[in-house]
Amino acid sequence: MSWARKILRVDLTKGTCTAEPLNMAWAMAYLGQRGLATKYFTEEVDPKVDPLSPANKLIYATGPLTGTMASTGGRYSVITKGPLTGAIACSNSGGYFGAELKFAGWDMIILEGKSPKPVFLHIENDKAELLDAADLWGKSTWDTEAYLKNRFQDPQVRVSGIGPAGETGCLYAAVVNDLHRAAGRSGVGTVMGSKNLKAIAVRGTKGVGNVKDPAAFMKATVAAKKVLADNAVTGQGLPKFGTQVLMNVINEIGALPTRNHRDVQFDGAKDISAEAMHAPRKTDGKPNLVTNQACFGCTIACGRISKIDETHFTVVNKPQYWGASGGLEYEAAWALGAANGVNDLEALTYANFRANEDGWDPISFGATVGAVMELYEMGVLKKEQLGIEAPFGSAQALAFFADQVGRGEGFGKEIALGSKRLTAKYGHPELSMTVKGQEFPAYDSRGIQGMGLAYATSNRGACHLRGYTVASEVLGIPVKTDPLVTDGKAGLVKAFQDATAVFDSSGLCLFTSFAWTLQDIAPQLQAACEGDWSLDNLNVVGERVWNMEKEFNLAAGLTKKDDDLPPRLKKEAARTGPAKGLVNGLDKMLPEYYQLRGWNADGVPTADTRKRLGTTALK
Amino acid sequence: MRITLKLYATLTDYLPAEARRDNVVALEVDEAATIASVIAPFQIPPKLVHLVLVNGLFVPPAERAARPFRDGDVLAIWPPIAGG
Numbered sequence: 001m002s003w004a005r006k007i008l009r010v011d012l013t014k015g016t017c018t019a020e021p022l023n024m025a026w027a028m029a030y031l032g033q034r035g036l037a038t039k040y041f042t043e044e045v046d047p048k049v050d051p052l053s054p055a056n057k058l059i060y061a062t063g064p065l066t067g068t069m070a071s072t073g074g075r076y077s078v079i080t081k082g083p084l085t086g087a088i089a090c091s092n093s094g095g096y097f098g099a100e101l102k103f104a105g106w107d108m109i110i111l112e113g114k115s116p117k118p119v120f121l122h123i124e125n126d127k128a129e130l131l132d133a134a135d136l137w138g139k140s141t142w143d144t145e146a147y148l149k150n151r152f153q154d155p156q157v158r159v160s161g162i163g164p165a166g167e168t169g170c171l172y173a174a175v176v177n178d179l180h181r182a183a184g185r186s187g188v189g190t191v192m193g194s195k196n197l198k199a200i201a202v203r204g205t206k207g208v209g210n211v212k213d214p215a216a217f218m219k220a221t222v223a224a225k226k227v228l229a230d231n232a233v234t235g236q237g238l239p240k241f242g243t244q245v246l247m248n249v250i251n252e253i254g255a256l257p258t259r260n261h262r263d264v265q266f267d268g269a270k271d272i273s274a275e276a277m278h279a280p281r282k283t284d285g286k287p288n289l290v291t292n293q294a295c296f297g298c299t300i301a302c303g304r305i306s307k308i309d310e311t312h313f314t315v316v317n318k319p320q321y322w323g324a325s326g327g328l329e330y331e332a333a334w335a336l337g338a339a340n341g342v343n344d345l346e347a348l349t350y351a352n353f354r355a356n357e358d359g360w361d362p363i364s365f366g367a368t369v370g371a372v373m374e375l376y377e378m379g380v381l382k383k384e385q386l387g388i389e390a391p392f393g394s395a396q397a398l399a400f401f402a403d404q405v406g407r408g409e410g411f412g413k414e415i416a417l418g419s420k421r422l423t424a425k426y427g428h429p430e431l432s433m434t435v436k437g438q439e440f441p442a443y444d445s446r447g448i449q450g451m452g453l454a455y456a457t458s459n460r461g462a463c464h465l466r467g468y469t470v471a472s473e474v475l476g477i478p479v480k481t482d483p484l485v486t487d488g489k490a491g492l493v494k495a496f497q498d499a500t501a502v503f504d505s506s507g508l509c510l511f512t513s514f515a516w517t518l519q520d521i522a523p524q525l526q527a528a529c530e531g532d533w534s535l536d537n538l539n540v541v542g543e544r545v546w547n548m549e550k551e552f553n554l555a556a557g558l559t560k561k562d563d564d565l566p567p568r569l570k571k572e573a574a575r576t577g578p579a580k581g582l583v584n585g586l587d588k589m590l591p592e593y594y595q596l597r598g599w600n601a602d603g604v605p606t607a608d609t610r611k612r613l614g615t616t617a618l619k
Numbered sequence: 620m621r622i623t624l625k626l627y628a629t630l631t632d633y634l635p636a637e638a639r640r641d642n643v644v645a646l647e648v649d650e651a652a653t654i655a656s657v658i659a660p661f662q663i664p665p666k667l668v669h670l671v672l673v674n675g676l677f678v679p680p681a682e683r684a685a686r687p688f689r690d691g692d693v694l695a696i697w698p699p700i701a702g703g
Contacts, residue, residue: 232669232699241628243702248627248642252695253675275631275642330702468703475670475701480677514701578675 002064002211002528003027004107008128010121012195013054013113017121017128022107027064028531029614034090035505035545037061037079037108041088042548044110047555047618051083051187052194054114060101060160060200061109063507064529067102067208067296069218071225072509074099074296076160081556082186083194084171084364084418085437085461088552091174091188092465092504093160094295094303095181097202100158104204115196120148120161123202133198138164140357141176148201161199162189163359168408169193170416172364172439180326180356181295181303186438186460189359216527224520225299231515233477238302238511239292243330244274246442253474253483254577255447256334257440259341259392260370261433261566264444264574268343272333276345283309288345290324300511304328306349314350314399326356331464334442335366336402340373341392351402358406364418367439369401371419371431372411380426386411433569436461436562445565445584446574448473450481450489452584453593456563457493459549465510467496477514484578486585490592498542505545518542544613547597547605555618560603563590620690622646624657627697633661654683654694663696670697 005022023040030036037059049055059079066073076098082089101109104125111121118133136144141163148159160177166189173189174182183189211217228234237245250256251269258266270276277289286307294301306327308315315321328336328349336348355362369390375381376390383389387410390397404412414422419432419439433440438461445452450469458466469492473483481492499518503510506521518538525533553562569584594601598609610616624644626634631642638644648657654671671678672695678686688694 232666233701237628237698237700238702241700245628245697245700246702248625248695249670249697249700252625252672252693270641275627279640464703470703471701477701480679482677511701511703 002068002208003032004102004105006106007108007110008106008123009110009112010128010130011113012111012115012119012130012197015115015130017130019126029541030545031064031502031505031541032107033061033063033066033075033077033505033507034079034092035501035541037077038088038090038545038548038552040108040110041079042552042618045081047081047552048557049081051081051086051191054195056081056191058111058188058191058195059108060111062098062102062107063505065524066507067099068211068507068528069297070221070508070524070528071228071299072295072297072512073507074298075507075509076101077504078175078183078188080188080191082188082460083190084187086556087436087460087558088549089186089188089460090504091183091185092510093175093177093181093183094298094509095178096296097158097160097177098507099296100202100204102204102208103206104202105206109200111195111197114194118196118198120199120201121197123200125204125206136198137167140164141359142179142357144199145179148199152201152203154203157201157203159199159201162192163357163406164408165358165360165406165416166190166193168406168416170360170406170408171418172361174355174359174361176356176359182356184361185363185463211528212530213527217524220523220527224516224524227520228299228512228515234300234512234515238300238514241274242292242302242304244277244304244328244333246330247273247333248275249474250443253447254574254579255444255483256338257433257442257444258338260339260374260431261440261444261568262374263576264447264579265576266338266341268341269338271343272337272345272348277304277306277328281309283311288349289327295509298509300509302511308349308353309346312346312350313396314347321350321353325353328352331441332362332366335363336398339366339370340398342395342398343393344395347395347399351398354402354406360406363441364439365402365405365415367433368415368419368422369398371423371433372401372415373397374431375423375426375428380428430567433566434462435565436558438462443470444574445569446582447577447579448483449486449585450483450492452565452569452586453489453493453589454496456565456586456590457497457593459546459553466500467493468500469493469496471496471514478517484582486588490589490596493593494596497546498539501542501545502538505541540613544615547609547613547615550605551615551618554604563603620648620650620688622648622657622688622691623693625693625695626661627695628700629698630663630667630696633663648688650687652688654678654686657694658696667698668696669699
């Protein structure tokens with residue numbers, strides 16, 4: 001089975017915690033985590049709900065392989081309606097929290113209503129209770145975790161919760177667990193804060209004892225781990241360099257969005273790359289990178305642990321930031337760096353520490369600062385408003401805003417609303433580099449054409465983790481395709497989107513997909529879980545999950561016009577590199593994509609598609 | 620003619636010590652030079668020569684033995700890598 005077969009429903013308005021059996025019929029159709037939680041969510045929540053009202057719900061969900069011996073089996077997702085986008089939001093995190101929740105005997109937590117006062121949820125195996133969080137409100141994620149471990153006198157208590165950003169209304173507040181792992185995107189932490197829920201502290205000692213066929217499961221996971229170990233990417237590249245290894249590659253191919261997407265190449269890329277993190281600093285002779293780190297059960301270990309140069313201006317009088325903490329991943333390094341033209345690795349690391357500490361998404365923050373810097377250079381925003389000179393390339397401005405944004409201070413309060421609202425307020429909505437209100441990640445779709453379609457059609461707004469065609473278009477995984485053409489990209493995007501939905505519903509990390517395909521996951525699921533988890537069925541499950549998310553968005557009021565890119569990417573050609581002269585060809589790809597999905601010309605699933613997948617139009 | 624060679628990630632170790640900080644080395648090559656002949660002196664294990672770009676454009680494995688250079692070309696090479 002692997003599912004604990006039990007969910008926890010928490011009514012924050014009434015202050016009650018109730019156990020319910022997991023709906024196993026839904027589990028057979030939607031697997032777990034992203035898929036299964038979204039099924040619950042779409043059944044229980046009005047798609048037109050105000051994301052920050054008590055009627056919105058927040059679901060913490062594990063997958064059937066979370067907490068098992070499968071490599072990377074430590075993932076959980078947070079599902080809600082996103083305040084940044086008004087669309088379905090689903091953010092995924094690693095660390096150790098997800099496995100601990102499973103060890104306590106829960107597949108899922110459904111949080112509903114709104115507490116009249118700040119509370120946290122404490123779970124110890126079957127026991128669950130809401131406790132007063134007056135002492136925690138206002139604390140950082142780091143202080144919250146320390147407080148709760150101390151309070152329960154148990155260093156193995158795992159904590160997932162919000163920092164000040166989730167309390168002050170930052171629309172891209174994250175849920176952070178284990179100090180520097182995060183369900184980072186789409187403002188899931190904002191919804192948590194709107195419910196007056198500060199954190200969830202969980203301790204589980206049950207393990208996952210209900211694997212269907214333990215011997216077969218052990219055999220399948222050992223074989224799959226060997227695939228990861230033998231693969232040069234998951235066995236060598238990611239552990240040593242992390243995702244940051246992409247910085248120089250994406251710059252070289254001319255797809256590194258730079259200075260709010262004005263350019264596609266950044267001359268400072270080498271200074272903020274994985275190679276730079278390994279190089280001894282001129283100041284103290286030590287590298288930025290201290291070590292790598294693994295999440296629960298992971299045999300890849302791509303996480304970065306860094307130390308900031310103690311003499312750097314960001315921390316010179318702040319010894320609390322001199323210790324080792326969560327370092328830069330590629331997306332954060334891009335958003336805090338190239339997106340703003342900042343090439344100061346230490347400043348980027350400081351901003352990343354602050355993102356983890358205060359609980360906000362460094363992608364949306366960095367991209368929004370990029371828009372602020374462009375507006376500053378245009379003369380629309382002035383130093384008097386911002387509190388600092390903010391030209392592109394200013395590490396001082398980056399650090400200044402990073403200190404403010406989570407605390408709701410100064411101009412940081414406006415940056416906390418994201419670039420869509422900010423640029424609209426100042427009369428230049430065309431400068432918001434977003435889809436459905438969510439900021440782009442680190443790939444310019446003029447240089448990687450398929451990503452334009454992946455962004456435009458992503459159900460949670462612009463995102464690289466919904467259909468990562470970079471793997472094929474740039475890295476040759478599983479096969480190399482040409483990043484500069486639109487031909488064939490509709491099918492590629494659909495295939496990546498559907499497969500990703502399966503990874504995200506299983507409890508496994510998407511990064512295994514650099515070595516594994518669904519053929520490597522199927523035997524693990526088949527051995528662990530009752531039901532049909534053959535390759536054929538997994539493909540259908542992935543497509544079903546994608547369509548269900550789409551149905552929610554349609555019922556929420558999103559239309560074909562929301563499957564679009566900002567005018568800059570469709571009208572302003574890349575100025576350098578291999579993509580010089582190119583814009584994104586979304587209009588060539590989108591009709592074919594809708595057709596391949598079995599949707600009509602307006603992007604609405606046809607009756608035949610709904611019947612085939614067992615989905616329905618929502619109201 | 621003059622070209623630029625960039626070696627990244629684990630391939631950094633195959634560069635001369637003075638070139639490792641920036642991952643870049645300038646090379647003088649003759650008209651007959653190919654990708655294969657340019658990288659031969661660096662003794663990179665063939666299986667690590669994975670992602671090969673000239674001026675940012677991917678060069679498929681089958682073309683690497685014969686592809687000629689033009690003055691100013693930038694050859695960049697990575698082992699198998701990925702991120703996200």
